[in-house]
Amino acid sequence: MAEAIRKGPRARDLKAMPGFKTVAWLCIIALYLPLAVLVIFSFNDNRSVVRWTEFSFRWYEAALSNDGIRNATWVSVKIAFVATVVATAAATMAALATTRTASFRGQGLAYGIINQPLMIPEIVTAIATLSLFALIKTATGVTGIGYLMAAHTAFCIPFAFMPIRARLEDMTLVLEQAGADLYATPWQTFRHITLPLLMPGIVAGAMLAFVVSLDDVIITLMVAGPGETTLPIYILGAIRRGITPEINAVSTILVGVSVLLVVLLFFVQRRMEK
Amino acid sequence: MPETSNATQSTRSDRAAISARSLVKTFGAGENAVHALKNVDIDIRENEFFTLLGPSGCGKTTLLRMIAGFELPTSGTILLDGQEITALPPYKRPVNTVFQSYALFPHMTVAENIGFGLKMLGRPADNVQGRVEKMLALVQLEAMANRRTDQLSGGQQQRVALARALAPEPKVLLLDEPLAALDLKLRKNMQLELKSLQAETGITFVFVTHDQEEALTMSDRIAVMRSGEILQIGAPKDIYERPTHRFVADFIGDINILEGEIAGAGGGTAQVRLKDGTTISARLAEGMAQTGPAAVAIRPEAARIAGQGETADLTGTLENVVYFGAASYLHLRLNSGEEFVLRQPGGLDGHDLSRGARLGIAIQPGRARVLE
Numbered sequence: 001m002a003e004a005i006r007k008g009p010r011a012r013d014l015k016a017m018p019g020f021k022t023v024a025w026l027c028i029i030a031l032y033l034p035l036a037v038l039v040i041f042s043f044n045d046n047r048s049v050v051r052w053t054e055f056s057f058r059w060y061e062a063a064l065s066n067d068g069i070r071n072a073t074w075v076s077v078k079i080a081f082v083a084t085v086v087a088t089a090a091a092t093m094a095a096l097a098t099t100r101t102a103s104f105r106g107q108g109l110a111y112g113i114i115n116q117p118l119m120i121p122e123i124v125t126a127i128a129t130l131s132l133f134a135l136i137k138t139a140t141g142v143t144g145i146g147y148l149m150a151a152h153t154a155f156c157i158p159f160a161f162m163p164i165r166a167r168l169e170d171m172t173l174v175l176e177q178a179g180a181d182l183y184a185t186p187w188q189t190f191r192h193i194t195l196p197l198l199m200p201g202i203v204a205g206a207m208l209a210f211v212v213s214l215d216d217v218i219i220t221l222m223v224a225g226p227g228e229t230t231l232p233i234y235i236l237g238a239i240r241r242g243i244t245p246e247i248n249a250v251s252t253i254l255v256g257v258s259v260l261l262v263v264l265l266f267f268v269q270r271r272m273e274k
Numbered sequence: 275m276p277e278t279s280n281a282t283q284s285t286r287s288d289r290a291a292i293s294a295r296s297l298v299k300t301f302g303a304g305e306n307a308v309h310a311l312k313n314v315d316i317d318i319r320e321n322e323f324f325t326l327l328g329p330s331g332c333g334k335t336t337l338l339r340m341i342a343g344f345e346l347p348t349s350g351t352i353l354l355d356g357q358e359i360t361a362l363p364p365y366k367r368p369v370n371t372v373f374q375s376y377a378l379f380p381h382m383t384v385a386e387n388i389g390f391g392l393k394m395l396g397r398p399a400d401n402v403q404g405r406v407e408k409m410l411a412l413v414q415l416e417a418m419a420n421r422r423t424d425q426l427s428g429g430q431q432q433r434v435a436l437a438r439a440l441a442p443e444p445k446v447l448l449l450d451e452p453l454a455a456l457d458l459k460l461r462k463n464m465q466l467e468l469k470s471l472q473a474e475t476g477i478t479f480v481f482v483t484h485d486q487e488e489a490l491t492m493s494d495r496i497a498v499m500r501s502g503e504i505l506q507i508g509a510p511k512d513i514y515e516r517p518t519h520r521f522v523a524d525f526i527g528d529i530n531i532l533e534g535e536i537a538g539a540g541g542g543t544a545q546v547r548l549k550d551g552t553t554i555s556a557r558l559a560e561g562m563a564q565t566g567p568a569a570v571a572i573r574p575e576a577a578r579i580a581g582q583g584e585t586a587d588l589t590g591t592l593e594n595v596v597y598f599g600a601a602s603y604l605h606l607r608l609n610s611g612e613e614f615v616l617r618q619p620g621g622l623d624g625h626d627l628s629r630g631a632r633l634g635i636a637i638q639p640g641r642a643r644v645l646e
């Protein structure tokens with residue numbers, strides 16, 4: 001009785017719909033069965049990724065002591081870190097400019113331009129970036145990992161932008177007006193009111209940017225110079241030589257890291273919104 | 275118009291805290307233009323409880339936001355203590371606002387909220403601390419100092435908003451329907467609290483409401499607004515007893531408005547011939563037209579049933595009696611077809627109050643008024 005009252009009528013209605021459970025379970029299976037297979041076989045004490053023999057950590061040991069994997073991880077983290085910091089800062093400014101300034105001509109256009117990279121096929125962006133960088137390289141003679149970082153920063157911006165802008169749109173202007181009313185200069189209002197309230201959005205944007213950068217294959221493949229192998233690129237190369245449980249182990253670690261990030265994000269946001 | 279409030283409130287000065295001169299605000303342009311304020315002139319005095327009263331959309335919030343600095347006027351000027359502040363940003367004005375939604379900072383404690391203004395003004399921390407404690411005591415929230423604001427009830431949030439706005443000791447406090455979200459009982463309590471806070475602090479309050487009763491009970495003076503214009507400014511008594519404008523009369527309290535034509539005028543009094551042929555005398559405010567069609571306003575409590583042998587000013591047919599104990603409201607139909615309501619104090623004995631009875635109506639001398 002108390003249970004029914006607490007859950008309310010809506011909660012029961014949805015569950016009572018015919019086939020609701022079946023569909024829900026199909027979705028969950030489609031999403032997580034492949035992952036489960038990947039994780040299970042990373043613990044297989046055998047070279048095969050389809051025939052289970054015995055539980056072991058040997059592929060994790062192999063992966064962690066593999067110099068190729070270690071270098072690739074380091075490159076990935078470096079690039080993701082730089083791209084995240086720069087993209088999040090840029091996205092925050094863009095979000096403020098499109099929501100917190102007096103509306104200006106071309107505001108809608110600016111919004112469109114920021115989000116456009118999400119619509120353009122990644123391969124096109126990749127080729128475009130490659131062409132531009134080739135031009136710059138021949139003109140200046142400068143090479144290095146900076147190009148890859150710049151490319152990652154660029155495609156991370158719209159991902160960081162989305163949650164930040166969403167958060168800003170949810171925040172009513174009246175709090176900032178209250179700040180100004182209480183003698184806070186525009187900078188103080190930003191520092192003491194807008195920024196703290198925006199933090200959950202910024203953290204979400206940063207984490208999204210980090211994951212997207214860590215994940216990227218196509219643009220990296222095009223832009224990366226010699227020796228600039230990121231983890232996904234390394235995995236791709238390794239698969240060409242045949243899937244080994246070592247790859248499963250690395251992938252499982254990647255999955256673990258993203259799950260950790262999501263859980264962290266959840267707690268950070270809950271703490272800040274409390 | 276005589277100022278009845280000045281005699282009793284000798285501490286008030288007549289110096290203006292806030293003045294608006296020919297203030298115009300138009301939103302949008304061309305066909306879609308909204309004329310939120312059309313040429314508003316107003317002087318709000320030091321230390322007074324001033325109320326902007328009017329129906330939804332009449333421009334109350336717009337006027338308040340321009341005084342606070344959130345909105346620039348299309349034309350006209352705003353003065354604070356005689357200094358022009360029309361274009362000054364909000365953070366440079368010694369004016370604080372109590373927002374209708376309270377707008378408390380959710381990431382700060384009650385004490386941090388209250389101290390925010392002083393901190394932004396650069397006051398030393400111990401100074402801020404002392405003032406915050408004083409404000410907490412003033413609004414009786416000492417026990418809540420370290421709570422987050424979302425753990426407070428509506429009434430408590432309201433008091434935090436008040437304390438936060440009062441802490442920096444502004445010259446003028448703006449309150450935009452601050453009681454609208456509270457239930458009736460809390461609302462009545464807060465009305466009293468607000469009124470005594472204003473008296474205690476001596477700060478000029480500019481209060482917005484569309485509740486006429488609230489305006490009458492709390493204010494030193496009221497400005498009645500309609501569609502971007504101020505129709506009448508005066509003490510509650512002036513506005514209630516001497517409305518100069520038909521809208522004001524109708525908006526505030528119950529009133530009978532009878533149509534007629536001025537038959538003769540002189541000495542501040544007009545003889546108005548009503549539609550049913552009777553002529554009654556009504557006060558004519560200075561500067562009003564001495565001829566032509568006119569409406570006469572009579573409050574229900576300014577009329578009673580004419581006694582035996584007394585000459586009646588009006589005659590009507592009784593339609594309905596609503597008994598309220600201390601008084602009864604009698605609904606009569608005049609020969610012209612107009613309805614007339616009167617408030618008959620005391621018992622109803624000695625009168626024929628059957629439906630359809632013909633009754634004479636006596637109007638207190640001087641209480642019938644001609645409206646613009």
Ligand SMILES: Nc1ncnc2c1ncn2[C@@H]1O[C@H](COP(=O)(O)OP(=O)(O)OP(=O)(O)O)[C@@H](O)[C@H]1O
Pocket residue numbers: 301302308309310328329330331332333334335336337484
């Ligand atoms: N930013 C704006 N843009 C366009 N029109 C506006 C804007 N702000 C107010 N208005 C219009 O100006 C008029 C006055 O609005 P205002 O908010 O001052 O009314 P109000 O008297 O406070 O009403 P309420 O009692 O409903 O709060 C309204 O017609 C409103 O639609």
Ligand SMILES: [Mg+2]
Pocket residue numbers: 334335336450
């Ligand atoms: Mg309003």
